[in-house]
Amino acid sequence: MARSALGKRGLAARLHGRQSPPNVHSTIWARRGPDAPFGESQLQPVSFPEATDRALGTVTQRFVVAYDYAVTFTRALFDPTNPTLVDALARREPLKCHRCLVFVDDGVLAGRPDLRAEIELYAGTHADRMQLVAPVTTVPGGEVIKTELTHIERIHEAIWRHHVDRHAYVIAIGGGAVLDAVGLAAATAHRGVRHVRVPTTVLAQNDSGVGVKNAVNVYGLKNFAGTFAPPWAVLNDLDFLETLPARERVAGLAEAVKVALIRDGDFFGWLQANADALATFEREATAYMVRRSAELHLHQIAHGGDPFETGSARPLDFGHWSAHKLEGLTKHRLRHGEAVAIGIALDTRYSVLHGLLPEGADEAVAALLEHLGFALWHPALLRLDAEGEPAILLGLRDFQEHLGGELTVTLLEALGRGVEVHHIDPDLVMAAARWLKARQGD
Structure with missing residues (x-):
C-alpha cells in the first residue's frame, strides 16, 4: 500500500513542524502496536502542542541512590x-x-x-x-x-x-x-x-x-x-x-583529636585521660581510639547532610586548610597527620582570639597534642611568599577554591562542638602562629 504520508521528506517535515502554521498542533505518526504488520492502515496520528518560542520546557530528573558498605x-x-x-x-x-x-x-x-x-x-x-x-x-x-x-x-x-x-x-x-x-x-x-x-x-x-x-x-x-x-x-x-614506625603511629592520632574536638567532647576527655596509653601504643587503647574515631567520621558522612560535599562546608577538615598548605610548603617532609596537628592547634588558638573559645582551651588542646608526641611549630608557618605575604594564608584560597562557593572554615565554639565561619582574619591567623612559636620557645 502506498505510504505517501510517510515519505522521507514528508516525515522529516512533520517532525520539524515545517507543514504546521504557528500556534497549532504538529503531527507525527506511530504504529498501533509492536506486533502490527507495517502498513499505512496500521499507523495512527499523534498530536502535540507546537512551541511558540524557544522555551521548550524543562524536565526535572530526581532520584536517590542508596549507598551502604x-x-x-x-x-x-x-x-x-x-x-x-x-x-x-x-x-x-x-x-x-x-x-x-x-x-x-x-x-x-x-x-x-x-x-x-x-x-x-x-x-x-x-x-x-x-x-x-x-x-x-x-x-x-x-x-x-x-x-x-x-x-x-x-x-x-x-x-x-x-x-x-x-x-x-x-x-x-x-x-x-x-x-x-x-x-x-x-x-x-x-x-x-x-x-x-x-x-x-x-x-x-x-x-x-x-x-x-x-x-x-x-x-x-x-x-x-x-x-x-x-x-x-x-x-x-x-x-x-x-x-x-612510631612516627606513623603518632601521626594518625591527630585525626582522632580533630573529630573529638568538633563532634564529641566526651571522647576528647577520654583522649586526655588515656594520652599515656595512646602515646605508648597500648593495644586496647589504640583499638578503641580507632573505632570511636571511625564511628564519628561515618556518622558525619551519613547524617551531616552533605556526604559528597556539594555545599561549601567541610567540617571533617577542621585544621586542614593550613595543614594542606604546610604539606606543600615543606615538600611533604611533614606527614599529613603532623601538619593536621599544627593546623588543629592553630585554629583552636584562632578560636580563642576570635572570642569563640575561652582562654585556656587552646592550651588544653596543645598540651594533649604534645603529650601524644606532636611538635606544634614549623618555620613554614611564618614563611613569606614572593610578594612578601605569609605563604600559609594562600591555603585559605586553595581551601575555598577546592569546594567553590563561600569560604567556610570550621572553628570551635566548645571542646567537642564545631562552628562554621565565613571569614578568617589574616592578622589573627598570624597572631595564632606566633603563639605557637612562642610556646615552642624559639
Whole structure:
C-alpha cells in the first residue's frame, strides 16, 4: 500500500513542524502496536502542542541512590580461618567465585615481607569464593603515588589487562595515599569497579580509609583530581598498626583529636585521660581510639547532610586548610597527620582570639597534642611568599577554591562542638602562629 504520508521528506517535515502554521498542533505518526504488520492502515496520528518560542520546557530528573558498605574491625585478616574478607566479597553474590586484583603498599611489604604469601595462601584456601587474577602487585606508598600520575595509569592498565570488570574487585592494602590512588583508578575504570580498602595506618583506619573520597595531587594542589566513590567494604586489621614506625603511629592520632574536638567532647576527655596509653601504643587503647574515631567520621558522612560535599562546608577538615598548605610548603617532609596537628592547634588558638573559645582551651588542646608526641611549630608557618605575604594564608584560597562557593572554615565554639565561619582574619591567623612559636620557645 502506498505510504505517501510517510515519505522521507514528508516525515522529516512533520517532525520539524515545517507543514504546521504557528500556534497549532504538529503531527507525527506511530504504529498501533509492536506486533502490527507495517502498513499505512496500521499507523495512527499523534498530536502535540507546537512551541511558540524557544522555551521548550524543562524536565526535572530526581532520584536517590542508596549507598551502604561495611567497616569491619578485625585482626589477622589473612589468616585462612578468618572469613572477613571472603564474606565481604560475597555479600551480594554468595555463590559466586569473585575475581580480585590486589595492590599492596611497598611500605607495608617492607614491614611484613610474608604478606604476599599470606594473601596467596588465603585465596587458595578460599578458592571456591575468590580468585586472584594476577600476582599481588606492589605500588609505592606515601605521597609519591599521589604526585606521579604514571602510577594511576599503571593501575588502569592492570585493570584492563586482567579484564577486571564492574563485578570484580580491586583490593588496596596500604596507607591513605595508596587507598586514595588505587581508589581513584578503580572509580574511573569502567566508570567504577568494586573497591575494597584494607587500611594499614592509624590515620587511614580512623579517618580517611573509612570515608567516601579519593584523590591525587596535581598542579601542586592537594587532592586536586579525585572522585566521591564509596568503597565496597573497609576492612580494618588492627594487627597492621603494630608493624608501623612510631612516627606513623603518632601521626594518625591527630585525626582522632580533630573529630573529638568538633563532634564529641566526651571522647576528647577520654583522649586526655588515656594520652599515656595512646602515646605508648597500648593495644586496647589504640583499638578503641580507632573505632570511636571511625564511628564519628561515618556518622558525619551519613547524617551531616552533605556526604559528597556539594555545599561549601567541610567540617571533617577542621585544621586542614593550613595543614594542606604546610604539606606543600615543606615538600611533604611533614606527614599529613603532623601538619593536621599544627593546623588543629592553630585554629583552636584562632578560636580563642576570635572570642569563640575561652582562654585556656587552646592550651588544653596543645598540651594533649604534645603529650601524644606532636611538635606544634614549623618555620613554614611564618614563611613569606614572593610578594612578601605569609605563604600559609594562600591555603585559605586553595581551601575555598577546592569546594567553590563561600569560604567556610570550621572553628570551635566548645571542646567537642564545631562552628562554621565565613571569614578568617589574616592578622589573627598570624597572631595564632606566633603563639605557637612562642610556646615552642624559639
